[in-house]
Amino acid sequence: MDSKKSIHLLYAQYLANKISKDDLALLLDQLASMSTEELALLTAKFHSSEQISDLKNTEFNSQKTLAFIQDKIVVEEPRKRNKFTAWNTIIALAASISIFLLFKVIYQKDSSLFRATQDSSLSSISNQAYLSLILPSGETLHYSKDLQLLSNNSLALPTKDVKLNVLEKGQLAFEFSLEFIEKFKNKTYLIATGSQASCTIRLMDGTLVNMNGKSSIQLPTIFSKEFRTIALHGEAFFDVSHHKTWPFKISAKETEITVLGTSFNVKAYQSDSHVLTSLSSGSVALDNGTHQVKLTPGMEGYATKSKGEFNTRKISIQEIGMWRSGFFTFHEEPIIDIIQKLAQWYDIDDIQVVNDHRETFSGSLSKDKSLTQILKQLEKVSNSKFEITERRILIMR
Known part of the structure; x- marks a missing residue:
């Protein structure tokens, strides 16, 4: 049978609640192997645009949902059930697959609703603000270091x-307010430094x-009953409130971090090659x-490649989150890595390296100093010279 006709026939059968258990498994296999374009065509054929639009405000993990459906088929198969019970299970699974298909199209196109919203919102944040709040409606509040309101792009926003x-x-x-939470239920807001x-x-x-500095977290107006889920862009140290049956999840680039209650640091700036988690x-x-x-405590983990295996290493617990003490800390790091850390704190957009720099350095520098002062300190202990042009640092020998 032609593969396109096959998938259309199978999909139509389960939407009509007329699919067998074997065909259900076959449908799952075909859905998992389809491209985004093929899924989009299938979705457009069987679902209205309103159905797809309604799902865009909901958090979803396509791999876990697909695994859940497949697991149900395998686990429940050995049980002896009457025909009525088995049929109800298949109907329920069919509904799950329908949701899975719609979400897979949305999420392969948009990558992640959390992440997409986060990145687009960051561009609207003024670097002059100490703290910014972007509401679900898109309204933005900027605060100074003494927490005075600097600007508000919606003066009609009720205080x-x-x-x-x-x-x-x-x-x-x-x-x-309760009215605000009810109005924007299942929506997210963003806090940025x-x-x-x-x-x-x-x-x-x-x-x-x-x-x-230059970091943001995105979270719902109210956590769900199942998970406490947020997205991180930049760096933050978390002291998670312990709830045995209420996991806390952090999405940082392609890494998902799950905890129940613990203290750890996550570094996931856009310029970082990987997400670094230190426990x-x-x-x-x-x-x-x-x-x-x-x-476990005293370990940090990261994946060097997209979707690659995680590397772990032992570190000193005292070194975790040292940036909170007001210092940049370095341990046998090349000059380019040090400058990248400075760029994440100061308002630097670009770093250019003229010559190869293989020296490594260890030590600490105060965040209270200006960028010019810190670069002069680095020039004294290295063979490198630095030049600042607007928001660009040039590294020379």
């Missing part, structure tokens, strides 16, 4: 709906997020969709 609270030890917490800014955000579950206490699980690894 009763959004409140910034200063808690103990300088922790910050955004508070939304500007250049040379770091602050500690207290989330709705009690988790503390110490954000480094201070508790345990975390890393997953990039292809490989998984669990970390």
